[in-house]
Amino acid sequence: MIKFFRHFRQRYISEGKTxxxxxxAIGEIILVMVGILFDAASKQLEQQQSRPKPRAKIP
Known part of the structure; x- marks a missing residue:
């Protein structure tokens, strides 16, 4: 997979298509950021679900 993307980068640079x-490059950065945010959100949701919910006291 890395060779596949490397081919694109080298071709764009060698042809002068900056x-x-x-x-x-911007698209790749955005995809990485979305992945990081998704991971952070899923970890936060997991932590919220793992906390015990307080029980109501019965008088």
Whole structure:
């Protein structure tokens, strides 16, 4: 998979298509950020579900 993406990067740089390369790079950064945020949200949800809920006291 890495070779596949490396091919795109090298081709864009060698052909002088820097705008396409920057679009590719920004897209890759956004995908990584979304993955990190998704992981953080899932961990937070897991922590909230693992806490015991307080029981109501019966007088």
């Amino acid at each position: 705008t396409k390369y920057f679009k590719y």
